Amino acid sequence: MSVTPLGERDYQSVVKEAQKAGYPTDTARHGVAAYRLTYRTVAPDGSPTTASGLLTLPRGGGHRLPTVVHGHGTLAYRGYAASVADGPDRTVSLLYASAGRAAVSPDYLGLGTGPGPHPYLDNRSAADASLDMLRAAHTAAPKLGRTLDGRVYATGFSQGGQVAMALGRTLNSDADTRFHLRGVAAVGGAYDLDxxxxxxxxxxxxxxxxxxxxxxxxxxxxxxxxxxxxxxxxxxxxxxxxxxxxxxxxxxxxxxxxxxxxxxxxxxxxxxxxxxxxxxxxxxxxxxxxNDFTCDWKPNVPVTLYSASGDHDVPIANSRHCAQRVSAHGGSARVVDEGDVSHYAAFQRSLPEIARSFPTSP
CATH class of the missing domain: 1.10.260.160 (434 Repressor (Amino-terminal Domain))
Structure with a gap:
């Protein structure tokens, strides 16, 4: 529906912001440009609504870009979403884009500029809104001088871990043939509520x-x-x-x-x-x-579930049970235990491996 420029960052600014957040910077190569996308999607009851999200593109590298979709963790306040506020989630997207990728960060329903309250942990609507954000980015990118090459890597932290798995499941089933899932790297998701x-x-x-x-x-x-x-x-x-x-x-x-x-x-x-x-x-x-369906599929791509035995927000049992459910469907998922560290520290520890594992444009 609309594309709102949010400004550019040069390479040095990206590195400085990532270092301040405690994120790795060895993959940063370019300056970036950020945009808020407002797009049409559907509410949990199937009625039409709108949502927003952040699209970040590198200011260098190739014309055709692979895409990383980053799902943010639990937010209660719409004003903290990546498309409307500087913060850790926006910084993660800047970092992914600086490596030579399109970075897509959906705000989810009811956050950012989307209307109404957020339907927290309604994983189907979060996956739908993420897929529609990906579609919006695919439409907007050529107008901004780039194209998305169809390769998609799904990642996310905490609530975003569940969303990454749900989006991966959706893309794995060929929900939109323009997009081809290439990998999932989810951190600290509550995949097993029950x-x-x-x-x-x-x-x-x-x-x-x-x-x-x-x-x-x-x-x-x-x-x-x-x-x-x-x-x-x-x-x-x-x-x-x-x-x-x-x-x-x-x-x-x-x-x-x-x-x-x-x-x-x-x-x-x-x-x-x-x-x-x-x-x-x-x-x-x-x-x-x-809402405990996000691990009920057979991935055709690598799936890594990062967590921590010291996580006192989302117990590591969630990731272990998720891997078991993936296995029960004939697939496999690797579980990485980041050790006796907190929920957020587990994300900080896993981000370097995630950031280096996703390919970049030529």
């Missing part, structure tokens, strides 16, 4: 603060899609019940949200829902399982 991530909220593998934030975000977002409850007071304790849905409307930064949430799950949830989440059934169980 039997890995959810139990981790209660057995200590996920830290209390993260458990509260993720649970509140997930339940309010999924309730808008699947009507898990009629009144937030059924699920959340006072005073949180009075404002929790408003907090997760995509208009509040995480810093504001965290200050208005309790410190532990027993303080957040009613007795009924504290028990229910430990033993999900009915509609809740169906919602969890409906």
């Amino acid at each position: 039997s890995s991530q959810l139990p981790g909220l209660f057995d200590g593998r996920v830290g209390p603060g993260s458990a509260v934030f993720y649970t509140a975000y997930f339940l309010t977002a999924q309730n808008r899609l699947h009507h898990l409850y009629s009144d937030p007071r059924q699920v959340f304790r006072a005073p949180c019940a009075e404002h929790v849905e408003e907090l997760f409307d995509s208009n509040h930064p995480a810093e504001q949200i965290a200050g208005k949430l309790p410190e532990t799950l027993p303080e957040l949830l009613s007795d009924q829902w504290h028990t229910k989440l430990q033993n999900p059934s009915g509609r809740l169980l169906a919602v969890l399982r409906s």
Whole structure:
């Protein structure tokens, strides 16, 4: 629908930003130009909507470019999305593009300039929005002096890890024959909500603060899609019940949200829902399982799942179970344990290998 220039960075600026974020710089070769794309896509219910995303192109190298699609981690605030704010996700895209690739970073629905609240962890709509962002980039690139050669490498961190696997699954099934999946490198994704991530909220593998934030975000977002409850007071304790849905409307930064949430799950949830989440059934169980499909495919390309045994946001069991599901479908996925480091540190450790593994233009 529109292409908005966001400025250019010379090579030295790209290196400086990447170093500040703790990212490797040995793959950087060119300056870059960034653009916000606004495009048409579909909402979870199939109705038409719009979304935004970041397209970054190198200012040198070949004319025809392979594409890296980078899925960002959990964001509650639309204003932190890569197409509207400088930050780590934009820096990752600058780094990928500086190596001689087209870098595509979808904001997902309800973030960036997209309308409405973000449907958090609705993996099908995230994959649809990512594929449509890829299509938008394919259309926009020739107008900006480049073309996408059809090779696609899917990557992402945290929530973006799930999105990378979901997009890989979609492309692997020839959803759009203009694009040819060449590899997936996903970091710290919660691929297994039902039997890995959810139990981790209660057995200590996920830290209390993260458990509260993720649970509140997930339940309010999924309730808008699947009507898990009629009144937030059924699920959340006072005073949180009075404002929790408003907090997760995509208009509040995480810093504001965290200050208005309790410190532990027993303080957040009613007795009924504290028990229910430990033993999900009915509609809740169906919602969890409906989003646990991202590893149910047979990849025809290399797939690497990076995680860390010290991750207290997304337990490494998610990646191990994902690899098992891929294997059950006749494929293979390599799991890399970055060791006793945090969720974000695992991403920082894995990025060098990811950045070097994707090819560049001639």
